[in-house]
Amino acid sequence: MKKAIFIDIDNTLLDFDKCAHLSMKHSFEDFGLPFDDSMFDTFERVNLSLWHSLENGYISKDQLFKIRWSTVLAALNVKADGILMEKQFKHYINTVAITIDYAKEILEYLSSKYKVYATSNATYEQQISRLKNADFDKYFSGYFISERVGFEKPSKEFFDVCFASLPYSVDEVTMIGDSPTADIKGGVKYGLDTIWFNHRGESLPDDIKPKFTVNHLKEIENIL
Numbered sequence: 001m002k003k004a005i006f007i008d009i010d011n012t013l014l015d016f017d018k019c020a021h022l023s024m025k026h027s028f029e030d031f032g033l034p035f036d037d038s039m040f041d042t043f044e045r046v047n048l049s050l051w052h053s054l055e056n057g058y059i060s061k062d063q064l065f066k067i068r069w070s071t072v073l074a075a076l077n078v079k080a081d082g083i084l085m086e087k088q089f090k091h092y093i094n095t096v097a098i099t100i101d102y103a104k105e106i107l108e109y110l111s112s113k114y115k116v117y118a119t120s121n122a123t124y125e126q127q128i129s130r131l132k133n134a135d136f137d138k139y140f141s142g143y144f145i146s147e148r149v150g151f152e153k154p155s156k157e158f159f160d161v162c163f164a165s166l167p168y169s170v171d172e173v174t175m176i177g178d179s180p181t182a183d184i185k186g187g188v189k190y191g192l193d194t195i196w197f198n199h200r201g202e203s204l205p206d207d208i209k210p211k212f213t214v215n216h217l218k219e220i221e222n223i224l
């Protein structure tokens, strides 16, 4: 019998890719730098690879934020200050809230049947401000954001901290998220039922086995 849901935020409820694209465009404009949409691909590639390094424990979040934009700018051959760009980018990321299709509806549905908790590898203020901007904060019973938790998904310690403050056993909670590593591998290893939100039509490595896979958030209503 399920009683609670752990749900990821970025690219599960909020469209981080679209928010980041717009934030990059605004930041480049602020610095008087030329921007075209193809430049966002470079950001995505660098950013994804850095987050994978973080999930695997090779770098800290501080390091990620320190090198992210200098790496992107170098790859684009654009001369600008990576630290200042990170600051400007973060300013926009905090305010832009573009949601994933059906995110509001699935939160309404889930919160009417279960307690819903956000689980996210990010900075606390940023995620809360983005959820508020999307008018999503009213659906949550609590937030487990790695900056405050002190550990990142998929580590066992992240989930230990979550369960330490909740009255549920592991089999009473289902984990939903888009990241094969952070959400699914982490959830499965901890013993949670998992729903992988595969909205990009990706294929999974053999060692990652979600209990369920959905391509659209609406399909979750058939499972929970």
Ligand SMILES: [Mg+2]
Pocket (backbone or CB within 6 Å): 008, 009, 010, 011, 012, 177, 178, 179
């Ligand atoms: Mg995500």
